[in-house]
Amino acid sequence: MTDWERASAARVIPPARPRKLAKVPFVELADGRMQGVVSSGSDIGRVYVSSVAAGSYAFACSTNNNRPCGGARGSFCNHINALISEAVLQYGAERVARYLRVEAADEEPSAHSITVGMSAARPLQGETTAAASVFSRFLRHLAYLELAPSTEPLPEMQWFPPTRAVA
């Protein structure tokens, strides 16, 4: 076994990088998709739930009340473009490209190359059926702020050291 394989405190996921959350309060790489929530530019009470599937790049965008996004017809809308940019800020372009299975020709992956690479494959518009589950994952994520801190010791956190390495 390598040292990493026999290390109890092996680092498995790089920590998220800080980013501004106003436009895209939530983005994640989960359930085989890049998915998240984009704030509406015109209505503070409205958000768009957007996603792109890994491999097929099938995309979907609708409001939290399940109205389809007018921009996502035939190609990526601005919400999805914003989602890609913020995912790259949070996770690093390499991890996003690997997760979505986007092959960059001969350049370092970037938000631009990932967007162009996926659009070139002429992806199909997917079902918005996942929107409800993405939105509920976002609400679950927000609910973490409502949980009270505690001063009871958590010995298991010893397995989770910080790391200075970036994604």
Added chain:
Amino acid sequence: MVPANPGGGLMRADPLTEPVEGLDEALAAVDAFDEVLVVGLLRPRPSQAAGLTRLADAVAGTPLAARAGEAAEKAAAGSAGEEHLVALAAARAALLGSVHDALRARVQEATGRSLAEETFPQRSGQQGANLLAAARTWLSDLARCGWQGIDHEVVSSAAQVVSAMLPDPALRRLAMLLDGFSAELAASCPGASLERVPVRRWADLWSRAMLLTVPGAIEAPSAGTVDGRLLPLGVDVQEHATAVQAQVHAVLEPGDGAPPRLVRAAVSAPKPDTVVGAGLWQLLRPHMALLTALGEGRAMQLTDMPVTAEGDLLWSDEHAGVGDAADAFATARVVLPTAVDAASAPLDRHPTGIAVPVFLEGYAVEKDGEGLTFGVAGHVLAVDTDRVPAAGPLTPEAVAASSACIGLLRWDAGAFTLQPLAVEKTVRKKAVALHAGGWAGGTTDKAGVKAEKAATAAVAVLRERAGRLLRK
């Protein structure tokens, strides 16, 4: 006061580098079991049966012998029930407990300090039995799939259990473990395409979680209260995507004149994954005045502060008052060598739980590829600068240029390492101290202020979104 080791409490390094008898054999049995979890227990192969037997044989001379033997047999036949999996987790934990004890004895030799003798109170076991059972079912499913067999479906079923457990303070400890563990598994799906597996780590997390599902295992009961002057040495930060804990290591000078003792005080919180860096301090700061005292270089005066048998203060600001100035390096030089170390709770006897405050000076800094080592009396000690949190004034460069260091002795992947908590370095012929937790209470540092502002803005956005969307 006379330090236990002559030379200003300097540490001996030879006990940390010499081989520990029996260690390789114990870890080989642990590895044999851990390989079983890589493939999973659904359809066990002969090699897995051998791994299970090896674990059971290693505890043959202990009270676990009969149960571990039976569990290994059932698991090898592909018919292990949850109680058998708990027994296997217990056998593995017992082996690592013995490794912990041997390593801990070496640490005490190195520091020349003594270890407190404690009796640990009986636990009552009254937390939510249904949720514990649900967690155990999920962990059992994982063991059957094996790390190479995990997929989104099996991993994501942890989310419900975690969401239900998090609000209950009695279950928070297991919830935060499961949350961090399942996030790693989710990011590694599908297991079939994993290039490498963190074999020891995932088996550690799995077996610890399994043991915490046994009713009564989670409690950390108070074993009394303490009074006296609390002298902080430094702060250790631990985090995963959705949790953070800051643990202050300190020396308590008891008010009754008893010898000084090492204690810890922790504050933790669940968090959204986008709250990072300085945002972690902002989340924790309002709940423990000790973080501010630490940042300002002050002692605190404790009155009737509850404490566990393992030396964890169950912190509450109403039992603590701000004290006078206290320099961590003066504490480390003068008081630390005379302090008594806290004992580990039975369940926490694992090498990863070793985090023992030490003070070093007069070492030779060497660059070792990407890493850093300190030469101490002819022995080489690796320095784990990766554990120094990014949101603070202490940097790997400062550690490399340091002349004195307060750190935590840890052990992982076969070797002791030193995690720096604070260093002294000479700037224009004056000793300057830099603390990993220097920003814990806030900062006027330019980079720090910027990081604090960004973190404040991020949390404000999330709170605004939560206020508008959460209760509709």
